[in-house]
Amino acid sequence: MDPELEAFIPLLPKVDMTDVAGTRRNFDELAATRPAPDTSGLEIEDRTVPAEPGVPVRIYRPQRARGAVVWLHGGGFVFGGLDAEHPWATRIASDSGAVVISVGYRRAPEHRFPAALDDAYAVLTWAAEHAHELGIDPDRIAVGGHSAGANLAAAMTLRARDEQGPPVRFQLLNEPILDDRHETWSARNFTATPWNNRAIRIAVMDYYLGSRPATPYAAPARATDLSGLPPAYIATAEFDPNRDEAIEYAQRLLQAGTSVELHQWPGTFHGSLAILSAEVSQRQIAALCSVLRRALAE
Structure with a gap:
């Protein structure tokens, strides 16, 4: 493991999947201790996207933006929110030049699949329909996210394709x-990795799905047809149970004719890019922003 990251492992908060309320508080408290991000050059606005129910979003507008994400x-469909995501959304908007529409989707277990996906897709549809108001090109809208958010982003591209919905320029x-079956080598063997391990991913998928069988919209790795999807950037962490299914998904996208940039970050673990002092974290974040900037500028 990267030595800069390894030094922080004893300081990481414990993830107790049996105490959702307590772990949410821990996540929020940890987020509150981070230095306030530099929001200069950004116009930030909280809105509610009309849907049933309404979806809270926080919009970050850089100057002269043409595209949006x-x-x-x-947070495993269970944790996280607009405030905890604020430093990341700020950084992405500032460094990529894209309008960032951060989505406060409904969380499990109170709201199981497909609530979060419905919220995310409603925001995508709204963004396309209100592109002029947002000051963006409707043909330059990407989707993206971390971890469970990346699951939702991948599912949105499948749904948009299947329903002839808004065009998605790029998926990050x-x-x-991506998979509820937990059968890859990394999903089976990473039982004690930091912040995410086999037991945690099983628990979050159980919270998300409940008793419902998984569909490709809940677990995109189950999709048998990956043709006609937008270009992708897929990043994986070496010591992450999610690693192998993401690599396999990238390979399947390539085989289906989709252009993919796949980046496996050595020495990292799930969510370790939050350790901003580490050099590898800085490179990870810079890569996310750079690839998004290129995708929306082309």
Whole structure:
């Protein structure tokens, strides 16, 4: 493991999947301790996207933006939110030059699949329909997210294709959880890795699905047809149970004719890019922003 990251492992908060409320508080408290991000040069606005129910979003507008990304936070469908995602959304908007529409989707277990996906897709549809108001090109809208948010982003591209919905320019999937079956080598063997391990991913998928069988919209790795999807950037962490299914998904997208940039970050673990002092984290974040900037500028 990267020595800069390894030094922080004893300081990481414990993830107790049996205490959702307590772990949410821990996540929120940790997020509150981070330094306030530099928001200069950004116009930031909280809105509610009309849907049933309404979906809270936080919009970050850089100057002279042409494209946008509908951004979905991580947290295993259970944790996270607009405030916790604020530093990341700010950084992405500032460094990529894209309008970032950060989505406060409904969380499990109170709201199981497909609630989060319905919220995310409603925001994508709204963004396309209100592109002029947002000051963006409707043909330059990407989707992206971390972990569970990356699952939602991948599912949105499948749904948009199947329903002839809004055109998605690009999909940015960072450390995605894509499969409910937990059968890959990394999903079976990473039982004690930091922040995410086999037991945690099983628990979050159980919270998300409940008793419902998984469909490709809940677990995109189950999709048998990956043709006609937008280009992708997929990033994986070496010590992450999500690693192998993301690599396999990238390979299947390539075989279906989709252009993919796949980046496996050595020495990292799930969510370790939050350790901003580490050099590898800085490179990870810079890569996310750079690839998004290129995708929306082309």
